[in-house]
Structure formats: C-alpha cells, structure tokens
Amino acid sequence: MWWDVASERRAEFENWHSHEHFPERLSIPGFLRGSRWRSSAGGEGFFVMYELDVYVTLTSPHYLARLNNPTPWSAKMMPHHRNMVRSQCLVVETYGGGTAQCIATTRLSPKADHADALRGRLASTLADLVTVPGITGCHLLQTQTPRVAATLEQRIRGADQVADWILLISGYDAQTVSDIHSTRLSAAMLATMGAEPKPLTEFYSLSFAITSHDLGRGTAAAAPA
Numbered sequence: 451m452w453w454d455v456a457s458e459r460r461a462e463f464e465n466w467h468s469h470e471h472f473p474e475r476l477s478i479p480g481f482l483r484g485s486r487w488r489s490s491a492g493g494e495g496f497f498v499m500y501e502l503d504v505y506v507t508l509t510s511p512h513y514l515a516r517l518n519n520p521t522p523w524s525a526k527m528m529p530h531h532r533n534m535v536r537s538q539c540l541v542v543e544t545y546g547g548g549t550a551q552c553i554a555t556t557r558l559s560p561k562a563d564h565a566d567a568l569r570g571r572l573a574s575t576l577a578d579l580v581t582v583p584g585i586t587g588c589h590l591l592q593t594q595t596p597r598v599a600a601t602l603e604q605r606i607r608g609a610d611q612v613a614d615w616i617l618l619i620s621g622y623d624a625q626t627v628s629d630i631h632s633t634r635l636s637a638a639m640l641a642t643m644g645a646e647p648k649p650l651t652e653f654y655s656l657s658f659a660i661t662s663h664d665l666g667r668g669t670a671a672a673a674p675a
Contacts, residue, residue, distance in 0.1 A: 452555070452613075452652070454494040454532040466527050467498075468658050474524075475500060476662045478516060480507030483661045487553055487654030490624065494532075497555055497654045499618075508538050509596045517601035528606040536610040539591035543573045545580040546587035549659045552624040554631055556617035556640075556651040564644030571643040572617070579630060584623030591616040628653065 489495040576588035
C-alpha cells in the first residue's frame with residue numbers, strides 16, 4: 451500500500467499505526483510481518499507491506515471482521531490516508547529476504563502480449579541483482595484482487611487505486627538501490643523487457659517493522675542482545 455499523510459497528522463498517524471494498527475493486523479491468523487516505510491525524499495508518502503502465509507488469508511473471516519469493524523482510532527485515521535493505492539498480491543518471483551534499511555518500489559504493467567516475456571526477463575534480472583553487494587531482496591508481485599465486497603474501512607477512506615505489477619528491491623545501501631534503478635531497472639531498460647512506458651519508482655527508508663512473534667512481549671529491565 452502507498453499513501454500520503456499530511457505533515458500535521460504524521461505524529462499521531464505513526465503512533466496509531468505502530469501501537470494499535472500493526473499489532474491488530476499481526477494478531478490475525480496468517481499475518482506474518484508488517485513493515486512501514488517513509489519517503490526517502492522527505493515527502494509525505496508512506497509504503498506499507500504485509501506479508502502473509504497464504505493468499506487466502508486475504509479473504510479469511512478473521513481479516514474481513516477487522517476490516518468491517520475498525521476501532522474508533524482507526525475510523526478517525528482512515529480519512530487521512532490520502533491518494534491510497536492498495537494492492538493485494540501474489541508473489542511470483544522472489545530472491546533473498548529479510549527486512550532491510552531501504553526499499554525501492556516500482557509500479558509497472560506489461561505491454562500487450564508481453565507478460566510472459568517480461569516476467570521471464572525480470573526473473574533473470576532479479577536473480578542476478580540479489581547477489582549485488584548492498585542488496586538483500588528482489589521480488590516481483592502481481593495484483594490479484596479477491597472478489598469481496600467493499601469493507602467499512604474502504605468506504606471510510608473512499609475509493610482505493612490499485613497497482614498492477616510491483617517490483618520491490620531492498621537493501622542496506624541506499625546508493626546501490628538507487629543506482630540499480632537508474633541502470634538495470636531504469637524505465638528504458640524495463641521498456642526493452644516488455645513493460646509499458648512510465649513505470650513509477652519511489653524510494654523509502656524503514657520506519658518500523660513487526661512480526662506476529664513480537665506480539666505480547668513485555669518490557670524487561672535487562673535482556674540479552
């Protein structure tokens with residue numbers, strides 16, 4: 451998901467998102483990890499990703515129950531998610547993993563009759579890129595929206611936009627991530643692979659990440675590192 455939050459709302463948003471919303475989502479069976487990223491350019495944009503055990507978690511009764519019963523704080527914050535793009539995806543190519551310091555997201559679409567060729571060329575490129583020093587993960591996602599009725603959270607926010615294909619390149623060296631997107635994953639290179647013109651690439655820095663195993667942990671006076 452991508453959205454903007456006005457500067458005067460950011461402090462409350464990050465408080466709510468870290469201490470109520472993430473724990474709520476990660477308590478749903480099948481939710482493994484959530485991560486929030488803020489624009490590296492210092493703008494108002496956020497990127498948020500949830501990683502699930504299986505695709506059908508997106509239509510589970512536990513998840514839909516939360517989407518249709520937002521907390522009072524969630525109902526207050528939802529209208530402040532501006533320019534929301536929300537894509538429910540299948541992971542079709544994945545190399546590397548973990549949660550790194552920085553991530554680049556690219557929203558793109560294949561040219562007509564080029565989907566298979568584009569996926570094949572991206573798979574080869576991503577497999578090579580994950581071995582580059584400074585890079586930790588390279589992933590290709592494709593949106594597959596479940597056929598469920600609009601939830602109460604969606605109705606509060608208004609209509610969400612949807613991405614098509616999504617590239618995620620993460621790493622511990624922001625310059626390396628940037629360089630890759632000006633060379634091997636530039637708009638011109640993606641076009642030669644079979645992508646439509648004008649893909650949208652944005653760069654983010656990690657703000658917070660949590661896993662389902664982090665829930666319920668108390669605060670100890672001292673703990674081993």
